[in-house]
Amino acid sequence: MNLEAVSVPEEALPAVLRTPPVLEGPVSPGSLDDQVLAPVERKPPAAWFIAITCTSILMLLGLALMGYTVATGIGVWGNNIPVAWAFDIINFVFWIGIGHAGTLISAILLLFRARWRNSISRFAEAMTIFAVIVAGIFPALHVGRPWLAFWLFPYPNQRAIWPNFRSPLMWDVFAVSTYFSVSLLFWYLGLMPDFASLRDRTKGRIRKFFYAVLAAGWRGSASHWRHFEKAYLIIAGIATGLVLSVHSVVSFDFAVALVPGWHMTIFPPYFVTGAIFAGFAMVVMAMVVVRETMNLKNLITMYHLDVMNKIILTCSCLMAYAYMMEGWTAWYSMNEYIHHTFWEYIAGTYGWAGWLTITCNTIIPQLFWVRRFRRSYPAMLVVAAAVTVGMWFERFVIIVSSLHQDFMPSAWQVYKPTLVDLGILLGSFGLFFTLVLLFARVLPVIATTEMKAVLPGGQPRHGGGSHE
Amino acid sequence: MSNRTFSVLGLFDSSKELMDAIPVVKAKVSGHLDAYTPYPIHGIEQALGLKRSPVGGMVFIMGLIGAISAMAFELWTQGVDYPVITAGKPLFSWEAFVPIMFEVTVLFACFTSGLGMLFLLNRLPFFRHPMLRSKSMPHVTRDKFALAVEAGPEGQVLDVERITAALREAGARTIEILDQPAALGPISPRFLLRTTVGIGVVCLVTGYLTYWSMKLFPVTIPMVHMLDQPRLDPQRQYSYFKDDFGMRMPVAGTVARGHMPYTIKTEDEASVLANPLPRTESVLKQGRQGFTTYCSACHGILGNGVSTLTDAYGAKPANLVADNVREYPDGRIYHVIVMGKNAMLSYAAELTEDERWAVVHHVRVLQRAMNARDTDIPKEIPR
Numbered sequence: 120m121n122l123e124a125v126s127v128p129e130e131a132l133p134a135v136l137r138t139p140p141v142l143e144g145p146v147s148p149g150s151l152d153d154q155v156l157a158p159v160e161r162k163p164p165a166a167w168f169i170a171i172t173c174t175s176i177l178m179l180l181g182l183a184l185m186g187y188t189v190a191t192g193i194g195v196w197g198n199n200i201p202v203a204w205a206f207d208i209i210n211f212v213f214w215i216g217i218g219h220a221g222t223l224i225s226a227i228l229l230l231f232r233a234r235w236r237n238s239i240s241r242f243a244e245a246m247t248i249f250a251v252i253v254a255g256i257f258p259a260l261h262v263g264r265p266w267l268a269f270w271l272f273p274y275p276n277q278r279a280i281w282p283n284f285r286s287p288l289m290w291d292v293f294a295v296s297t298y299f300s301v302s303l304l305f306w307y308l309g310l311m312p313d314f315a316s317l318r319d320r321t322k323g324r325i326r327k328f329f330y331a332v333l334a335a336g337w338r339g340s341a342s343h344w345r346h347f348e349k350a351y352l353i354i355a356g357i358a359t360g361l362v363l364s365v366h367s368v369v370s371f372d373f374a375v376a377l378v379p380g381w382h383m384t385i386f387p388p389y390f391v392t393g394a395i396f397a398g399f400a401m402v403v404m405a406m407v408v409v410r411e412t413m414n415l416k417n418l419i420t421m422y423h424l425d426v427m428n429k430i431i432l433t434c435s436c437l438m439a440y441a442y443m444m445e446g447w448t449a450w451y452s453m454n455e456y457i458h459h460t461f462w463e464y465i466a467g468t469y470g471w472a473g474w475l476t477i478t479c480n481t482i483i484p485q486l487f488w489v490r491r492f493r494r495s496y497p498a499m500l501v502v503a504a505a506v507t508v509g510m511w512f513e514r515f516v517i518i519v520s521s522l523h524q525d526f527m528p529s530a531w532q533v534y535k536p537t538l539v540d541l542g543i544l545l546g547s548f549g550l551f552f553t554l555v556l557l558f559a560r561v562l563p564v565i566a567t568t569e570m571k572a573v574l575p576g577g578q579p580r581h582g583g584g585s586h587e
Numbered sequence: 588m589s590n591r592t593f594s595v596l597g598l599f600d601s602s603k604e605l606m607d608a609i610p611v612v613k614a615k616v617s618g619h620l621d622a623y624t625p626y627p628i629h630g631i632e633q634a635l636g637l638k639r640s641p642v643g644g645m646v647f648i649m650g651l652i653g654a655i656s657a658m659a660f661e662l663w664t665q666g667v668d669y670p671v672i673t674a675g676k677p678l679f680s681w682e683a684f685v686p687i688m689f690e691v692t693v694l695f696a697c698f699t700s701g702l703g704m705l706f707l708l709n710r711l712p713f714f715r716h717p718m719l720r721s722k723s724m725p726h727v728t729r730d731k732f733a734l735a736v737e738a739g740p741e742g743q744v745l746d747v748e749r750i751t752a753a754l755r756e757a758g759a760r761t762i763e764i765l766d767q768p769a770a771l772g773p774i775s776p777r778f779l780l781r782t783t784v785g786i787g788v789v790c791l792v793t794g795y796l797t798y799w800s801m802k803l804f805p806v807t808i809p810m811v812h813m814l815d816q817p818r819l820d821p822q823r824q825y826s827y828f829k830d831d832f833g834m835r836m837p838v839a840g841t842v843a844r845g846h847m848p849y850t851i852k853t854e855d856e857a858s859v860l861a862n863p864l865p866r867t868e869s870v871l872k873q874g875r876q877g878f879t880t881y882c883s884a885c886h887g888i889l890g891n892g893v894s895t896l897t898d899a900y901g902a903k904p905a906n907l908v909a910d911n912v913r914e915y916p917d918g919r920i921y922h923v924i925v926m927g928k929n930a931m932l933s934y935a936a937e938l939t940e941d942e943r944w945a946v947v948h949h950v951r952v953l954q955r956a957m958n959a960r961d962t963d964i965p966k967e968i969p970r
Contacts, residue, residue, distance in 0.1 A: 148625060148730035190809040266810050273664065281664035285673055285683040293690040301697045308701050312626070312728070319725035335705070335712035338719055339727050341622040343709045345632045349640040350704035354697050357646075361693045368686055571730070572626035579603040580630040 141235050143417040148571040151418075155565045156317055158413060160326070163560055166412065174552040181546010184539050185260060193263050195539045202522045202534035207261040209514040210547055212369055213397070214254035215295065216390075216510065217551075219362055220398025221247025222302060225309070226358040234573060235426055238419050241566040242409060243402050244306045249554040250398075251299045253547050258291070260543075287371035294368035301361055305354050308347070311337050312568040366394045373517065380460035380521035383448055389441040393510055396434035396480070400506035403427050403499055405555065409564060418565055421494045428493040431506065435484035438513075442477060460521055468533055469520045472512050479509025591742075591767040593717045594621075595750040596735035597759025598726060602628050605732040608757035609634045612734060615753035616746070619739030623718065623727045642708065646700045653695025657688040715775070717765045734759070738767065849925050849935065860918030864944045874949030877942045881934055890953035902930040907950055908957035920947045 188195055198205045221243035228236040259265040271292045273282050282289050314334035321327050337343070367387035374386035403424060410419045449461035464473040483505040492498035524531045558564070571577060599605040605622060609631075613620060620635050622628075632639075658681065665671075666678040676683065705711045718724060718735075727733050734757070736750045751762050804810060819825055825833035842848070851857045864870045879888065885904040887894040892906035905912065905928075912920075924943045927933040938946065 152729050190812070192812065264810070264813070266805055273660075279669070281669045283671070283673055284661045284665055284687055285676055285680060287686075290686040290690070293687045297690040297694045301693065304697060304701045308705075316625070316728040319728045331714070336714045336716060336719060337711065338716055338724065339623045339625060340709075340718075341624060341628070341631050341635055342637055343711075344624065344627040345637055346640045346642055346704045346708040348627045349642040350700040353642060353646050353700045357693050357696050357700075361690075361697075364686070364689055364693075368690075371686070568626045572628075577602060577626065578629050579601075579606045580628075 139422055141238070141420065141422055143420050146417065146570075146574060148574060148577075151565075151567050151570055151574070152316055152320065154415065154418070155563050155567050156313075156320060158559075159317060159561060159563065160321055160323075164412075167556065167560065171553060171556045174549045174556060177545050177549025178553045179546075179549075181543050181549055184542040184546060185256070188260060188539060188543070189265060193260070195537060197534055197536040197540055199532065199534075201525050201530050201532055202519055204261075204518050204522065205534055206536055206540040206544060207257045208372075209511065209518055210544055211254050211257035211261070212390075212514045212518075213511050214250045214257070214547065214551070215298075215369060216366065216394030216397045217401050218247040218250035218254065218298075218302070218398065219366060219391070219394035220402050221245070221250075222298075222305075222358055222362040223395050223398070224402070225305065226355040226362060229352070229355045230359060233426075235423050237569045237573060238423055238565055239402065239406060239427070240569070241309065241562075242405060242564050243398075244302065244309065245558045245562070245564075246398075246402060246405065246555065247302050248299070248306055249551050249558070250401075251295065251302065252554070253551050255295065255299065256547070256550075258295075287368065287375045290368045291372055294365045298361060298365045301354070301358055305351075305358060308351055308354070309566055309569070310562065311335065312339065313563045313566065315339065316567060317563065363391055366391045378521050378525060379454070379456040380445075380464070380517065383445070385441060385444050385448065389438075389444075392434055392437045392441065393513060396431065396438060396506060397510035399427055399431050399434065400503040400510070403431065404503045404507070407496055407500060409559065413559065413564065415565065418570070424499060425490075425493045428487045428499055428502070431502065432484055432487040435481055435487075435506075439481035442481065456526060459524065463520050463524055464516055467520065468523065469516060472516050472520065476509050476513045476516055479505040480513060483509075592738065592745045592747055593765045593767040594735045594737040595745060595747055595754065595762065595764050596623070596721070596723060596733045597754035597757070598723055598761040598763070599732045599734065599759060602732055604758050605734055606631065606634060608734055608754070608759065611757040612736065612750075612753050615756075616736055616750050618736040618743060618745055618750065621735050621737055623723070623733040623735065625728055625730060625732070628732075640708070642700055642704055645703050645707075646696045649699035649703075650692050650696035654688055654692040657691035658684055661687060715768065717768055721763055721765055723761070723763050742767075845939070847940070851922060854919045854922050857918040857922030858916040860916075860921055862917040862921075862944050862947055864941065864948065866948055870945050871948055871952060873942060874945035874947070874952070877938055877946040878949045878953075881937055882946065885931070889957060890950060891957060900930075904931075908954045912950075913954045913958070917944075917947050917951075920950055 193207075196206065198207070221240075224236050224243040225240045225247075228240075259268045262268055262271075271282060271289070273284075311334060314330050315337040318327060318330040318334045321330060367390065370386035370390035373381040374383060376382065406419055406424065406427070410416055410424075445464075446461055449457045452458075463469070467473075484502050486492045486498055486502055492502075519534050523534050597608070599608060602624065605624070606628065609620070609622070613636075622631055622635060624631070661684040662679055662681065665680075665684070670678050672678065723731070723733050734754065736745060736754075738745055747764060751764075754762055819833045821834060823833040824831055828835070851860075878890075882890075883894065885894055885896050885900065886892055886907050887904075890907035891909075892904045894904070896904075921943055923931070924938065924946060925933060925935045934943070
């Protein structure tokens, strides 16, 4: 079937139906390199130094408190029976969720050929890697003796025992470690041609050596590109399944348990949506800062922020549906324990957290129905911050609120975090943003090679660059 | 050798110029054609006559291997090598092994795709390629497109003038001629040797360090803080109590489970005790076992007092199947087992209460067997 014959030329369409320009102003492959790759060679501005000082202080605070926890024992946290999972697992689920936006943008949107993804994919992928690094710390701390965490892996040992592969916690080990290694590989493969560009344009000897090693002798040969493109597409295809599986497996940690409020079949899609939701909010916040401070306004345009905000709005509606389904499941189950847990969510000790979650995640993002708000910095920063707070508290409600009153009233306890808990949470943000700031200085924040491939006129076999 | 030409390449300003030039150059010159571009150009592999990439097949095979090996490994560890039933699931509950099988499949497939592409198909890293030292390379990684006629792996001799003319005609802006390096190959033997030795040394050192750190790390402070737990071990001195003993005497009259004290003093008193055990097969079996182990050495395997120890021991053991013992009540036999009699010592420490009563049953069995009557013989058997 010849699709070309039936397609209407762009100019003949009414203005509303025309494809909006993704980039602003004239962009050529050379100017793209000068714009994106140049900051790597420049001395960072003062604002960068101030920012990284702040984040490093937070990071060091967090690391010191983690050290204190390891040296003293997890008794320094607020966790106790029945709330044995608290900030450690909340932070784990929160950060692993943040990571999901990156893979969604780089893998799923690549398969859907969403052409706007190229400007933001690199940054979002980097955020994935850093978020998973931060997330990985928490289960290690949670086990209490992190120096024995390698027991989680199935290796032949003198104790002649194997881990229990029927346990969702074991699935988690595999899902998260696979997710991290595949994301890292995918990120590196995308970076390789850009490393080659950097290798050929930087002047400093050390810097040149650094990029030359990372580029591994990439020379842009056509015979290499054919393997590269195929391999990249295959990984994207598989990573799509992977990204959906990872947060589903994280949700199994809860759904497979019998705790009322956890034991629900809606958990996997509910968690995946929430992860993408929180991840996009974080990407939007970061993109606003990058766009303003790194002189990339023509590459990361209001159009990009607009479509990302639309995804946030979509996820917000899906989250509202999931919250309502939780209530409906509680009612339809006719099970007094689930009834009780649901009432605890909205009217119990932590009812305030429940309502904070609902407000931040389902009410505030409704602002994005209005185009003006989707394209205004204050509005999108408010919504993104609200979603970040809301999604953190959603995990708080799911974990703490469900656990603190279980089947046996004699065991009920009110959970209170300690200052160490709060410090480690702050420290995790510090670590994440320190890594993001370092990344923004040493690696290209936009996938220049992918961008070049879809610039107007970039592909002669596509009718003079219909990609734009 | 060094004067041989490795490749002649022409630079083009746009991908369209490059694509138009390929058929022109291809028609004019023989040689290995390759293009160097800043980004992948769709349709260039057909224009250059390159084969389809085999990545897909490689990924499929390795993914399959990943899936099968993960499932097989899980079934073997959980069902065969370390069969522990958890949550009432069967040992070979394959459904629970699917998530990990999926993740391992993904891991195998993605790493085959990424690393297989880099190492096997593209033969990277490759730092000594002449192209990397050419003047054109910085243009290629930026915004120019190069078409190269190369000597190829066969080391074909290139007709430089002819190729240059063809490239010029096809619209190349700049022409660059690259000389064949002294040793062309992804990796030189010297580099290979040094790398192998280097990796070997690194493996040895890290292996040794890892071994010792794994050994010592878990037993250094603060990793051992949970080992040091304040508690009072049995038979320890403890000054908190006046008698300096850590262990406390139990409350007066405390009886340990299964150790009811035996208070009966004489055989007559014991006569009233009744055997609490039923004469079931398992009880009789237990009784025979106890008798064979402890009693038969002196009383003989038949209970008739005839045994190998008889002379050596000096005292004559009782004939348990004799008439006088047959008239003993069960309790009296039991009493002798507990307290001993004449030269016989107490067997209370060797036999539990139930075992003693089972032995009493066995003594009765022997007595009956050793004093069989004619009527015991079934009628069917001829006399």
